[in-house]
Amino acid sequence: MALRTILEFPDMRLRTIATPVVNFDSSLSCLIKDMLETMYSAGGIGLAATQIDVHQRILVIDVSENRDKPQIFVNPTFTVSDQQNLDYDEGCLSIPGFYETISRPKKVVIHSQDQHGKHFDLEADGILAVCIQHEIDHLDGKLMVDYISRLKRNRIRSKLEKKHKAL
Amino acid sequence: MQKSLNSRATAAIILADLLNSKGSLSTALSKLRDRSDYSLIQELSFGCCRWYWLIQSQLNHFLSRPLRTKDCDIRCLLTIGIYQIREMEVANYALINETVEAARELNKPWATGLINGVLRAYLRGEKIKTFEDPTCASAHPEWLYRSIKAQWPAQAESILDANNLRPPMTLRINAQKISRPSYLDLLKKQSITASVGRTKTAVVLDTPCKVDLLPNFEEGFVSIQDEASQYVPEILDLKPNLRVLDACAAPGGKTCHMLEYEPSLKVTAVDINKNRMQRLKDNLKRQNLSADILIADVKNIKNWWDEQRFDRILLDAPCSGTGVIRRHPDIKVLRTYDEVLTSIEIQKQLLQSLWNCLRSGGLLLYTTCSILQEENQLQIRDFLKSTNTAKCESIEIEWGVECKYGRQFLPEVPTNNQNPDGFFFSLLRKT
Numbered sequence: 001m002a003l004r005t006i007l008e009f010p011d012m013r014l015r016t017i018a019t020p021v022v023n024f025d026s027s028l029s030c031l032i033k034d035m036l037e038t039m040y041s042a043g044g045i046g047l048a049a050t051q052i053d054v055h056q057r058i059l060v061i062d063v064s065e066n067r068d069k070p071q072i073f074v075n076p077t078f079t080v081s082d083q084q085n086l087d088y089d090e091g092c093l094s095i096p097g098f099y100e101t102i103s104r105p106k107k108v109v110i111h112s113q114d115q116h117g118k119h120f121d122l123e124a125d126g127i128l129a130v131c132i133q134h135e136i137d138h139l140d141g142k143l144m145v146d147y148i149s150r151l152k153r154n155r156i157r158s159k160l161e162k163k164h165k166a167l
Numbered sequence: 168m169q170k171s172l173n174s175r176a177t178a179a180i181i182l183a184d185l186l187n188s189k190g191s192l193s194t195a196l197s198k199l200r201d202r203s204d205y206s207l208i209q210e211l212s213f214g215c216c217r218w219y220w221l222i223q224s225q226l227n228h229f230l231s232r233p234l235r236t237k238d239c240d241i242r243c244l245l246t247i248g249i250y251q252i253r254e255m256e257v258a259n260y261a262l263i264n265e266t267v268e269a270a271r272e273l274n275k276p277w278a279t280g281l282i283n284g285v286l287r288a289y290l291r292g293e294k295i296k297t298f299e300d301p302t303c304a305s306a307h308p309e310w311l312y313r314s315i316k317a318q319w320p321a322q323a324e325s326i327l328d329a330n331n332l333r334p335p336m337t338l339r340i341n342a343q344k345i346s347r348p349s350y351l352d353l354l355k356k357q358s359i360t361a362s363v364g365r366t367k368t369a370v371v372l373d374t375p376c377k378v379d380l381l382p383n384f385e386e387g388f389v390s391i392q393d394e395a396s397q398y399v400p401e402i403l404d405l406k407p408n409l410r411v412l413d414a415c416a417a418p419g420g421k422t423c424h425m426l427e428y429e430p431s432l433k434v435t436a437v438d439i440n441k442n443r444m445q446r447l448k449d450n451l452k453r454q455n456l457s458a459d460i461l462i463a464d465v466k467n468i469k470n471w472w473d474e475q476r477f478d479r480i481l482l483d484a485p486c487s488g489t490g491v492i493r494r495h496p497d498i499k500v501l502r503t504y505d506e507v508l509t510s511i512e513i514q515k516q517l518l519q520s521l522w523n524c525l526r527s528g529g530l531l532l533y534t535t536c537s538i539l540q541e542e543n544q545l546q547i548r549d550f551l552k553s554t555n556t557a558k559c560e561s562i563e564i565e566w567g568v569e570c571k572y573g574r575q576f577l578p579e580v581p582t583n584n585q586n587p588d589g590f591f592f593s594l595l596r597k598t
Contacts, residue, residue, distance in 0.1 A: 046168040065203060087198060091169030097274040099172060126201055134168045 004052035024117040048138030082107035176269035178211035182243040216496035336375035387454030395590035400428035419447030434458040476526035486535035490589020543591040547572040
């Protein structure tokens with residue numbers, strides 16, 4: 001197991017579109033373990049493989065209060081089941097320290113595989129629905145800053161670039 | 168995805184937005200209802216508003232130089248820290264850790280040392296003098312403190328203290344659906360303890376609870392409304408089939424109450440605020456009641472009035488809200504006397520234009536949730552001077568302070584189960 005480095009906006013590698021997982025083998029479970037460890041240590045509630053520069057369609061999520069209910073999604077997609085939107089102040093491990101109100105469908109049904117390749121569906125609402133949509137965006141090379149105004153996006157970009165330079 | 172900001176950081180942002188005059192406390196909080204730490208955020212932000220002026224004066228002792236304007240969020244975090252030490256039972260190390268961590272989450276790691284230092288110094292009790300300045304000790308802004316002292320000399324201390332207490336949660340029973348004793352039984356079954364209030368419809372809960380825990384709330388058995396304003400239908404002498412205007416009606420608490428009291432009334436409800444009017448519609452629907460709903464500026468009667476005079480008018484005028492500070496402590500932080508002057512002007516215009524819509528012999532009930540004479544007594548005195556068709560009627564209820572032009576309820580430290588909001592009634596008859 002190892003902690004991986006999380007890419008930070010405006011790193012262009014975050015714009016890569018991930019490819020579906022085909023082999024459900026031990027290297028996959030090893031990667032998932034790393035992702036969970038990385039997510040927990042960064043204080044995140046969700047992490048997409050894209051964020052650690054692995055461009056396969058894998059997500060780990062834990063929205064539980066006690067951080068003890070990890071959920072794993074391989075090749076996930078979703079369909080919207082409630083057209084109503086929910087506003088939520090989202091934060092992103094790849095855009096540390098910034099929170100922006102984003103509006104997304106309130107309820108979704110997730111179609112996914114687990115780490116062994118078994119298919120399952122899951123209805124999600126509230127924070128889980130927000131999180132899964134946020135993470136699937138990562139797999140498609142999208143970031144939450146794509147939903148906000150260019151002015152705000154550029155402000156965040158320059159602040160993060162300044163921080164990266166200082167390091 | 169990153170987890171949400173911690174409770175202290177969230178409360179600090181709410182307070183900072185409030186101080187930069189962005190919105191109100193209740194709208195900011197309404198967006199967070201889904202969060203598991205909602206009640207903590209609510210406690211912190213309400214509490215900091217309640218004690219804002221006192222904590223600021225204490226805080227100034229600890230800051231060697233003032234914080235920059237853009238660091239308003241750090242000032243708010245320090246306020247939150249001191250509030251927790253003063254009023255909440257949180258272990259000191261935990262509250263300091265969490266508050267310091269909040270500064271980091273707000274991207275201001277430079278402030279961690281400052282927060283740590285100030286809160287620890289505060290805990291050691293350094294530099295805190297007993298407050299000679301009574302304005303600070305009362306946690307009121309100076310203009311309001313002076314008005315209360317000058318206008319209500321006998322009750323001032325009690326009003327000031329009451330404004331800093333937590334309000335009771337009071338229900339209004341819908342007599343069309345259930346009797347008060349039967350509803351008390353329903354509450355008992357849910358282990359919610361409560362007692363009857365002074366008006367015929369009021370029930371006061373011993374401790375506030377979430378609305379969704381109230382039995383049959385969705386079916387319209389009860390609504391949430393302070394006891395003082397539950398006198399409206401009684402005072403307005405509502406009789407079957409009267410034509411009633413509810414001016415400034417949203418969100419519709421009193422509209423519904425009048426219809427529950429006398430279902431045959433023909434009520435026209437007018438308000439300018441579209442969003443709040445939606446809440447009025449929801450409230451009517453929940454209770455299965457109906458009224459004519461108009462979204463318009465009620466002052467410009469040409470725009471909405473069909474020229475048919477009303478038998479009764481309820482004018483619940485926009486006001487300073489100085490009677491409901493315990494429910495909306497942000498009023499103490501934000502309200503300025505200039506805004507009060509604006510309200511006074513609007514009230515005057517409302518009285519003058521709506522008077523034309525009243526039939527002779529009809530009654531207009533003017534109410535505010537203010538305790539300032541210039542919005543209440545003096546407003547009515549000036550109106551009576553300006554017209555010769557109005558007569559002020561006496562209000563026969565045994566509660567509140569009798570004034571020359573109406574009846575004033577004052578927020579007071581509760582005695583004998585008396586615990587209404589500050590509220591003013593004046594009943595005018597057209598001759």
